[in-house]
Amino acid sequence: PKLDPFTTLLELKSGALDPERGTPQVRTQEDLRGFFQVAPEDPDRVVYQVLPMPVPKENSEIQCSTTIIEPGTVGDEYYMTKGHFHAVRDRSEIYLGLSGEGRLILATEDGRYRVEPIREGTINYVPGGWAHRSVNVGDDPLVFFAAYVGDAGQDYATIERDGFPVLIGPGDDGPAVRENPTYPS
Numbered sequence: 001p002k003l004d005p006f007t008t009l010l011e012l013k014s015g016a017l018d019p020e021r022g023t024p025q026v027r028t029q030e031d032l033r034g035f036f037q038v039a040p041e042d043p044d045r046v047v048y049q050v051l052p053m054p055v056p057k058e059n060s061e062i063q064c065s066t067t068i069i070e071p072g073t074v075g076d077e078y079y080m081t082k083g084h085f086h087a088v089r090d091r092s093e094i095y096l097g098l099s100g101e102g103r104l105i106l107a108t109e110d111g112r113y114r115v116e117p118i119r120e121g122t123i124n125y126v127p128g129g130w131a132h133r134s135v136n137v138g139d140d141p142l143v144f145f146a147a148y149v150g151d152a153g154q155d156y157a158t159i160e161r162d163g164f165p166v167l168i169g170p171g172d173d174g175p176a177v178r179e180n181p182t183y184p185s
């Protein structure tokens, strides 16, 4: 065998991992420049963090991490992740919702899309070939655990260029999904 077994405690509400096994990846509004429709309003403010549980990036392994997205908005959009296709396109992923209220936007390269719920207890299956972005539509942090094929990698450039077919922001009657006017037709 290549690895020794290990056990980590996942604090279900906050998403904290004990012991921490890698450096948290912190994304500020500035880091998301070009992903929201408008420029950052408060550039240093943290939008989300990813707490990794690193294993070798090989297809025989399962990468996993927790993501914590703060509540907030930039322009008309709720705080969200950059979103990505997996660099190896057919690699799939599972999300387990831990707390908060969110939406998972999924899209194919030919422009099909789905919007799925994320909250405590949801399991979202993200098949290969579907780009995925999570959005915090609530007033509390959105927390979920993700596990995916080890060599998947992330392609952010395609999303930075095209975005997703839909945007999610506050509406008159709760979260509103609207068409992305800059998505290529």
Ligand code: 6PG
Pocket (backbone or CB within 6 Å): 050, 065, 067, 081, 082, 083, 084, 093, 132, 133, 134, 146, 148, 152, 153, 154
């Ligand atoms: C992954 C997962 C997930 C994701 C984070 C942050 O492939 O690693 O989809 O852990 O990376 O939720 O989202 P971004 O990678 O899009 O910034």
Ligand code: NI
Pocket (backbone or CB within 6 Å): 084, 086, 093, 132, 148
């Ligand atoms: Ni992913």
